[in-house]
Amino acid sequence: MKKIVVTEDVFDEKDRAEIREAAEALGYQVVFSDGKPVDDLSEAEIIYGGFGGLFQDIPLNNLKWIHSSTAGVDPFLKDGVLPEGCLLSNSSGAYGVAVAEHGFTLMMMLLRHMPEYMERVKARVWSHDLSSRSLYGSRITVLGTGDIGRNFAQRAKAFQPASITGVNRSGSLRQDQRSGPPLFDRVIRVSELDTVLPETDILFMALPGTKETEKLMDAEKLSLLPQSAILVNVGRGSTIDQPALCSALNNGVIAAAGLDVFEKEPIPEGDPAWEAKNLLITTHCAGWMLLDYTRKRNIQIFLENLVRYDKGEKLVHEVNRAAGY
Amino acid sequence: MKKIVVTEDVFDEKDRAEIREAAEALGYQVVFSDGKPVDDLSEAEIIYGGFGGLFQDIPLNNLKWIHSSTAGVDPFLKDGVLPEGCLLSNSSGAYGVAVAEHGFTLMMMLLRHMPEYMERVKARVWSHDLSSRSLYGSRITVLGTGDIGRNFAQRAKAFQPASITGVNRSGSLRQDQRSGPPLFDRVIRVSELDTVLPETDILFMALPGTKETEKLMDAEKLSLLPQSAILVNVGRGSTIDQPALCSALNNGVIAAAGLDVFEKEPIPEGDPAWEAKNLLITTHCAGWMLLDYTRKRNIQIFLENLVRYDKGEKLVHEVNRAAGY
Numbered sequence: 127m128k129k130i131v132v133t134e135d136v137f138d139e140k141d142r143a144e145i146r147e148a149a150e151a152l153g154y155q156v157v158f159s160d161g162k163p164v165d166d167l168s169e170a171e172i173i174y175g176g177f178g179g180l181f182q183d184i185p186l187n188n189l190k191w192i193h194s195s196t197a198g199v200d201p202f203l204k205d206g207v208l209p210e211g212c213l214l215s216n217s218s219g220a221y222g223v224a225v226a227e228h229g230f231t232l233m234m235m236l237l238r239h240m241p242e243y244m245e246r247v248k249a250r251v252w253s254h255d256l257s258s259r260s261l262y263g264s265r266i267t268v269l270g271t272g273d274i275g276r277n278f279a280q281r282a283k284a285f286q287p288a289s290i291t292g293v294n295r296s297g298s299l300r301q302d303q304r305s306g307p308p309l310f311d312r313v314i315r316v317s318e319l320d321t322v323l324p325e326t327d328i329l330f331m332a333l334p335g336t337k338e339t340e341k342l343m344d345a346e347k348l349s350l351l352p353q354s355a356i357l358v359n360v361g362r363g364s365t366i367d368q369p370a371l372c373s374a375l376n377n378g379v380i381a382a383a384g385l386d387v388f389e390k391e392p393i394p395e396g397d398p399a400w401e402a403k404n405l406l407i408t409t410h411c412a413g414w415m416l417l418d419y420t421r422k423r424n425i426q427i428f429l430e431n432l433v434r435y436d437k438g439e440k441l442v443h444e445v446n447r448a449a450g451y
Numbered sequence: 452m453k454k455i456v457v458t459e460d461v462f463d464e465k466d467r468a469e470i471r472e473a474a475e476a477l478g479y480q481v482v483f484s485d486g487k488p489v490d491d492l493s494e495a496e497i498i499y500g501g502f503g504g505l506f507q508d509i510p511l512n513n514l515k516w517i518h519s520s521t522a523g524v525d526p527f528l529k530d531g532v533l534p535e536g537c538l539l540s541n542s543s544g545a546y547g548v549a550v551a552e553h554g555f556t557l558m559m560m561l562l563r564h565m566p567e568y569m570e571r572v573k574a575r576v577w578s579h580d581l582s583s584r585s586l587y588g589s590r591i592t593v594l595g596t597g598d599i600g601r602n603f604a605q606r607a608k609a610f611q612p613a614s615i616t617g618v619n620r621s622g623s624l625r626q627d628q629r630s631g632p633p634l635f636d637r638v639i640r641v642s643e644l645d646t647v648l649p650e651t652d653i654l655f656m657a658l659p660g661t662k663e664t665e666k667l668m669d670a671e672k673l674s675l676l677p678q679s680a681i682l683v684n685v686g687r688g689s690t691i692d693q694p695a696l697c698s699a700l701n702n703g704v705i706a707a708a709g710l711d712v713f714e715k716e717p718i719p720e721g722d723p724a725w726e727a728k729n730l731l732i733t734t735h736c737a738g739w740m741l742l743d744y745t746r747k748r749n750i751q752i753f754l755e756n757l758v759r760y761d762k763g764e765k766l767v768h769e770v771n772r773a774a775g776y
Contacts, residue, residue, distance in 0.1 A: 223585060223587045223611075224583070224585060227559065227562075227563070227585055227586060227587070227610065228563060228583075230559065231556070231559040231560060231562075231563050231565065234552065234555065234556040234559060235556060235560065235565070237552075237556075238552070238553060238556050238736075240556065240560070240733075241569070243733055243734065243736065244566070244569070244731075246734070247732045247733065247734065250720075250725070252716075252717035252718070252734050253734060253736075254734050254735060254736035254739050256736070257742070258549070258553075258736065258739065258742055259742070260548060260549060260552055260742060260744055261552060262548045262552070262744060263744060280609060281609045281610055283609065284605060284606045284608065284609030285552065285606055286548075391577075392577035393577070395575075400575070406569075407572045408565075408568055408572065409568065409571070409572065409577050409578060409579050410579060411563075411568060411578075411579035411581070411583065414579045414583065417582070417583055417584065417585060418584075419585050419587055419588060
C-alpha cells in the first residue's frame with residue numbers, strides 16, 4: 127500500500143481523522159510520526175510536514191513528493207536534502223490570512239506608539255503626548271505580492287491609505303492573482319524599488335527567502351526611506367541586512383520596525399537586535415499552526431493536492447526549485 | 452465686531468491663520484485664549500474649544516454657540532455650565548478615523564496575545580505556543596453606530612469576519628449613515644443586546660456618555676459573553692461598570708479587554724483596573740488632536756459650521772441636549 131507519513135505534529139484527533147479518511151479513500155495508508163524518526167519514513171511515498179519533522183539519517187528512497195506544512199521551504203532546498211526528482215509543494219495559501227493579520231498588528235502598534243505607551247502605563251504614567259499616526263493617508267509599499275502581501279493589501283485598503291504600491295520580480299500580478307477589485311494602486315519591479323522607497327511611509331515586507339531576496343533591504347536601501355518610515359517584516363529574516371537595520375534604527379535613519387522573522391531564530395544572546403531602538407520583536411509566531419483556520423486550510427490544501435498527485439495532475443503551490451518559492 | 456474665542460490650545464500657526472482668515476472673511480474677530488481665562492471670553496459670541504478651556508468664573512453673557520473641539524460633550528451638559536439657549540455642537544466627525552484605528556489596534560493586539568508575547572520577549576523567552584486568534588471568521592458586535600463605530604466596521608469588514616452586528620437605540624441606521632456598501636450584517640436595538648452577546652467573539656464599544664448608556668455593560672451583561680470574548684472600549688468609560696469588568700477579567704468570565712477610556716481618568720492609584728488580568732490599558736490617547744488629520748478635520752468641521760451659523764442655518768453635529776450626543 128502506498129504510504130503517507132505525516133511528520134507535522136500539531137494536528138488534533140479530528141484533524142487526523144480527516145486526513146486519514148480522505149487518504150484511505152484514495153488507497154493510501156497514513157502514518158503519523160509526530161516528529162519522531164519512525165522507520166515508516168524510508169517507505170514513504172509522500173511526506174506531509176515541516177522540515178523539523180524530517181531526519182536525514184533515514185534514507186528516503188521511496189519518496190516522490192513532500193508537501194511542506196510551512197509556507198517557506200528554504201531549508202528543503204539546500205543541497206542533498208531532497209531526493210532527486212522529488213516533488214515539493216508548500217502551504218503558502220494557508221498562512222496569508224494569519225501572517226497578514228500579524229503584520230498588520232505590528233504596523234498599527236508602531237503607528238500608534240503602543241510599545242512606548244505600554245511602558246508608560248506599566249510605570250503608571252498617564253500621558254498622551256506621543257504623536258500617533260494614522261494608516262489613513264499613509265503611503266504603503268508592499269514588498270512581495272504573494273499570498274501574505276495580497277491579504278495585507280486587501281485589509282490595508284479599507285483604512286484608506288494614500289496609496290498601496292506592490293513590488294515583485296515581474297512588475298505585474300499573475301493572472302490568478304487578479305480576481306476581485308484591484309489590491310494595489312500600481313505594481314512595480316523590484317529593480318525599481320529605489321524609486322518608491324523615498325515616498326514610502328510604511329514598508330511591509332513579505333518576501334520568500336531566496337538567493338535573489340537575500341539582504342535585499344540593506345543599509346543603502348534603508349537610507350532611501352524617509353526618517354519617519356516604519357518597516358514591518360513577516361516574510362523571511364534573510365531578506366534584511368539585520369545589523370544594518372539595527373544601526374538604521376539606533377541612528378534615527380528610520381522611525382521604527384516590527385519584525386517577526388530574523389536572520390537567526392531564536393535571536394542569539396548578545397545580538398544587537400535585542401537592544402535596537404524602536405524595534406518591536408515577535409518570535410516568528412505570525413503564522414503558527416495553532417490558529418484553527420490556518421490548520422484547517424493547511425489540511426485542505428494538502429488533501430486537494432493529494433487528489434491531484436494521485437491523478438498525476440500538476441500540484442498547486444508547487445515550488446519552483448530554481449526560483450526557491 | 453462679533454467675537455470668536457478659540458480656547459483649544461493645540462493649533463499651530465498655520466492652523467490659526469486658517470481659522471482667522473476664514474472667520475474674518477465672515478466678519479468675525481478671532482481671539483486665541485490658549486486655555487487661559489482671558490477677558491475676551493465674556494464678550495464671546497462663539498467659543499471653539501474643549502471643556503478644559505472654559506472658565507466658570509467668567510460670565511458668558513454674550514455666548515450663543517459653543518463648538519466643542521471634542522467628540523464627547525458630557526461635561527458641557529451638566530446643570531449650569533451652558534447659558535440658556537446656547538447652541539452646542541461637537542466634532543464627532545473628526546475623531547472617527549483615529550479612534551477606530553486605535554480601537555482596532557487594541558483588538559488585534561488582544562487577538563494575537565501581544566501583551567504576553569511582549570513580556571516574554573522582554574525576558575528573552577523565545578516561544579510561540581500562545582493560541583493566537585484571527586479577526587477572520589470572528590463574530591463582531593459593535594455597540595454604537597456613530598462615526599467611530601461605522602469607521603471601525605468598515606475596516607473590520609476587510610478582514611472577513613463571520614459577521615458584524617451593529618447595536619444602537621433605534622435598531623437602524625439614519626439615512627445619512629447609509630451611503631456606500633452596507634457596513635453591518637444587521638443592526639439591532641440596544642434593548643435586544645442580550646440576544647447577541649452570547650454569540651459575540653469581539654465586543655467593540657463606541658458609545659457616548661449619557662444617562663442611558665451609563666454602566667450599560669454591567670456584571671450581568673458581561674456574563675452573557677462567551678468566556679473567549681474580547682471587549683474593547685474607545686467610547687466613554689461611564690458605559691461600563693468598571694469594577695464588574697475587572698472582576699469578570701480576573702475570574703475568566705471573558706478572555707481579555709482593551710480600554711482607552713475609564714470611569715475616572717487618570718485611573719486613580721489603587722484602582723483594581725491597574726491590576727486586572729488581561730486588561731490592556733491606554734491613556735485616552737485614541738483621538739488625540741496631535742494627529743494631523745484629526746486637527747485639520749476638526750478645523751474644517753468648525754469652519755463649515757461657522758458658515759451655517761452665520762447664515763442662521765442648522766448646524767451639523769449639533770448636540771441634542773436631551774439625548775446627550
